[in-house]
Amino acid sequence: MFDIHNHLIYEFDDGPKSLQEAVDMLKEAEAQGITHAFATSHFQEIIPITMEDDYFRKLEELRNRLEAENVQVQIHSGSELFYHHFMNETVKQHRVCRLNGTSKYVLFEFPLYLKPTGYEEAIFQLKMDGYFPILAHPERYTFIQQDPEKIVDILKLGALLQVNTGSILGNFGRTAQRLARQFLELRLVSFLGSDAHRKEGRSFSLKPAIDEIRHIVDNGYIEELTHLNPAKILNNTEVESPPIPEFKNGGLFSRLRKIFTF
DSSP states (O other), X not given: OEEEEEOOSTTTSSSOSSHHHHHHHHXXXXXXXXXXXXXXXXXXXXXOHHHHHHHHHHHHHHHHHHHHTTOOOEEEEEEEEEOOTTHHHHHHHOGGGSTTTTSSEEEEEOOSSSOOSSHHHHHHHHHHTTOEEEEEOGGGOHHHHHOTXXXXXXXXXXXXXXXXXXXXXXXXXXXXXXXXXHHHHTTOOOEEEOOBOOSXXXXXXXXXXXXXXXXXXXXXXHHIIIIIHHHHHHHTOOOOOOOOOOOSSSHHHHHHHHHHOO
8 A cells, every 4th residue: 555645754854753763653554554655754945955865865764774674665755845836846946846756746735724825826837837736635724624615626726635544533623534534435535645743643544544434435446545546656647637526406515515514
C-alpha cells in the first residue's frame, strides 16, 4: 500500500525529532502493510538551496538506515507546499516540490482557518504548466467545512483530493470526520495519507482508517486509493479526475449542507 502524505525527515519541520524516531514510525508503517511512503515535509514559497539540500541529505540518510535495519518501506521525496499565488513558479524551481522528484504531481495545502484568496488562478496556472495539483486534507479547512460545495469548485479546477486517515478516524473533530467520509462515499477522493508527524500520538494510521471505511466504499475503490492512483505518481501517468455526481431535489450542494449542519 502507498501512503502519500507524511512528515518523515527528522529535525526539519514539525515531524520526528530524531532519525531513530523516523525509523520507528516506518516500522509501524511496515506493520500496517505500507510498502511506499512519501516524505512530504512542509515548504513555503521561499525555499533556500541549503534547505532543499538538507532535506535530500536527510532523506538519503533515512533510506540508508531503513536498509540497514531491513525495514521494507520505500521512501519517496516530496513536499507539502503551503499555498501561495505563484506555486507554479516555486514548483518549476525546486524538485522537492514534485512528488518523487521528477513527477508532475504537487501536494499543496491551504491555511486551516482562513479562506485563501486567488486559489482558482493558482491551481489553473499549475494545470496550464502541466502539473497535477493534489489538495491535502480538504476536510480540515474551515472555509470548506462552512461551505462544502466549495470542494466541487476545486475539483472542477482540476485539483485532486487527498484525505487524511486521521480525519476518517475522528482525530480532527466530528466535522472533518463527516466530511472525509462523505467525500469518500461520493468517490471524490483520489489518495489517502496518514499525515504522520511523530511516533506517539500522530503516526501512521492507514490500516485502521481502511478498516473503518470498508462499510461505505468497495474494495475496488480502496485499491484505487492505496495502490493504483499512487502508483501513477511514480510512473508519472495521469490520475483521472473523479466524476462529480449530480443530485436532484436541490443538487449536491443542498445534500452536503444538510449532512453537515448540526
